Amino acid sequence: MAIENLRQFLEELEERGELLRIREPLSVHLEIAEVADRAMKSPGGGKALLVERPVLADGSISEIPVAINLFGSQSRMALALGVEDVEEHARRIAELLQPDIPEGFWAKIQMLPKYAGLAKVPPRQHRGAAPCQEIVLEGDDVDLSRLPILKSWPLDAGPFITLPMVITRDPETGVQNIGMYRMQVTGPRTTFMHWQRHKGGAAHYRRWRERGERMSVAVALGADPATMYTPTAPLPPGIDEYLFSGFLRREPVRTVQAVTSDLRVPAEAEIVLEGYVDPAEPLGMEGPFGDHTGFYTPPDLFPVFHVTAITMRRDPVYPATIVGIPPMEDYYLGGATERIFLPLLRMTMPEIVDYHMPAEGVFHNLVLVSIRKEYPGHAFKVMNGLWGQGLMSLAKVIVVVDHDVGVRNPREAWWFALNNIDPERDIRFTYGPADDLDHAARGPAYGSKMGIDGTRKWPEEGVTRVQPWPEVVRMSEDVKRRIDELWPKLGL
Numbered sequence: 288m289a290i291e292n293l294r295q296f297l298e299e300l301e302e303r304g305e306l307l308r309i310r311e312p313l314s315v316h317l318e319i320a321e322v323a324d325r326a327m328k329s330p331g332g333g334k335a336l337l338v339e340r341p342v343l344a345d346g347s348i349s350e351i352p353v354a355i356n357l358f359g360s361q362s363r364m365a366l367a368l369g370v371e372d373v374e375e376h377a378r379r380i381a382e383l384l385q386p387d388i389p390e391g392f393w394a395k396i397q398m399l400p401k402y403a404g405l406a407k408v409p410p411r412q413h414r415g416a417a418p419c420q421e422i423v424l425e426g427d428d429v430d431l432s433r434l435p436i437l438k439s440w441p442l443d444a445g446p447f448i449t450l451p452m453v454i455t456r457d458p459e460t461g462v463q464n465i466g467m468y469r470m471q472v473t474g475p476r477t478t479f480m481h482w483q484r485h486k487g488g489a490a491h492y493r494r495w496r497e498r499g500e501r502m503s504v505a506v507a508l509g510a511d512p513a514t515m516y517t518p519t520a521p522l523p524p525g526i527d528e529y530l531f532s533g534f535l536r537r538e539p540v541r542t543v544q545a546v547t548s549d550l551r552v553p554a555e556a557e558i559v560l561e562g563y564v565d566p567a568e569p570l571g572m573e574g575p576f577g578d579h580t581g582f583y584t585p586p587d588l589f590p591v592f593h594v595t596a597i598t599m600r601r602d603p604v605y606p607a608t609i610v611g612i613p614p615m616e617d618y619y620l621g622g623a624t625e626r627i628f629l630p631l632l633r634m635t636m637p638e639i640v641d642y643h644m645p646a647e648g649v650f651h652n653l654v655l656v657s658i659r660k661e662y663p664g665h666a667f668k669v670m671n672g673l674w675g676q677g678l679m680s681l682a683k684v685i686v687v688v689d690h691d692v693g694v695r696n697p698r699e700a701w702w703f704a705l706n707n708i709d710p711e712r713d714i715r716f717t718y719g720p721a722d723d724l725d726h727a728a729r730g731p732a733y734g735s736k737m738g739i740d741g742t743r744k745w746p747e748e749g750v751t752r753v754q755p756w757p758e759v760v761r762m763s764e765d766v767k768r769r770i771d772e773l774w775p776k777l778g779l
């Protein structure tokens with residue numbers, strides 16, 4: 288049975304000794320963040336925390352506890368996605384991609400339940416009263432200051448909702464998108480909506496703007512953990528996150544219609560903010576915000592979200608995260624995506640053996656890739672291919688190494704790559720879209736990129752001075768065996 292909701296996830300974590308309850312009152316203003324940062328920076332990602340007595344801005348103690356660092360370890364991430372190891376999902380996807388089933392993966396996901404064993408994937412309508420709508424607040428009863436929304440870092444522009452599932456609908460296709468975009472609270476019933484221009488929510492916003500219509504938005508906080516993860520995953524446009532979440536859970540997500548719009552929200556959510564973004568309304572200055580790059584992202588213009596209703600459980604839990612100097616909780620969320628999406632990258636570039644985005648590279652700054660090199664210039668072909676794929680197009684530096692280099696060990700990857708390059712010959716610069724958070728880029732979301740060919744060079748690549756390419760220094764096997772035998776006698 289898949290985990291049904293956030294509270295069940297917390298119970299599971301507690302049973303496994305992976306949850307720490309904090310009864311000491313802690314302020315939503317920086318204090319919870321400081322405790323969470325220490326937990327996230329401890330070995331293996333620390334424990335998940337349930338802060339039972341968050342102190343609100345007015346000094347009162349909220350009855351709504353804050354759950355934080357829920358996904359901040361490999362084992363919690365695996366539990367969230369219903370597996371022992373997230374590689375299991377990569378294998379399931381690779382199986383679906385077998386050539387005996389001709390269509391592409393996403394087409395197949397959409398054509399479910401045609402494929403055996405996957406019939407239970409599409410979302411189901413919840414029957415009866417939904418848990419997320421036990422309480423409905425509308426009009427003046429809506430007051431975001433009653434929620435324990437965190438201010439993470441001293442120079443943040445205010446409190447931010449940091450783990451939201453932002454649900455919008457494409458006005459043309461009717462398909463929903465769910466993305467995780469932080470929301471700066473600016474008043475009792477307003478927030479900014481920080482969907483960056485390359486993201487699904489922003490694309491929907493542009494379509495509603497073209498129509499000159501207001502756009503309904505619902506924001507779910509807390510649900511079953513797989514559904515909480517999918518808004519962070521770079522699904523292609525038009526793929527419903529609930530469907531992907533059902534695939535990961537091996538059970539459908541139950542959804543219910545929002546109270547004030549036709550958007551479908553997870554029935555098991557803890558809290559749902561319902562409202563609208565009006566594309567005719569001027570944008571506002573969002574930020575600064577202590578971001579996952581480890582730097583404050585400077586203020587920039589983003590749309591305003593008006594909250595017209597809050598629905599929730601009678602005893603909701605408020606989920607949050609903080610981002611900052613890596614590694615933080617988002618490294619594990621992104622790490623799951625890295626593993627799960629490898630078979631999909633291989634669909635168009637089967638020569639890719641593995642790839643890794645180290646924590647210090649904050650996802651978009653650095654991608655290490657190993658390939659089975661088969662022809663001259665192959666490394667550059669792979670870089671260009673990656674820069675042409677979805678959110679990979681935002682990668683600032685791509686380093687390509689040979690198949691036998693373990694890219695999940697960045698030290699090994701850099702050691703090989705740096706030994707193998709003649710910088711002028713093997714490094715190429717190009718231009719393209721840059722991550723919105725790249726403060727060094729020459730323009731907003733536009734900048735240069737660097738590709739490093741760290742593979743062994745071939746004569747056909749014009750490298751004839753050292754051929755064959757030098758061998759790695761390794762001891763011979765027979766000597767190793769002999770020393771293994773002698774080892775106990777050596778007193779080492």
Ligand SMILES: Cc1cc2nc3c(=O)[nH]c(=O)nc-3n(C[C@H](O)[C@H](O)[C@H](O)COP(=O)(O)O)c2cc1C
Binds near residue numbers: 485678
């Ligand atoms: C904790 C966390 C916070 C995030 N905050 C934002 C954000 O504020 N704005 C944004 O555009 N993307 C943010 N992202 C990244 C998006 O969620 C991610 O790119 C996702 O693929 C977007 O989904 P979409 O393609 O459906 O838009 C965040 C991710 C995580 C894990």
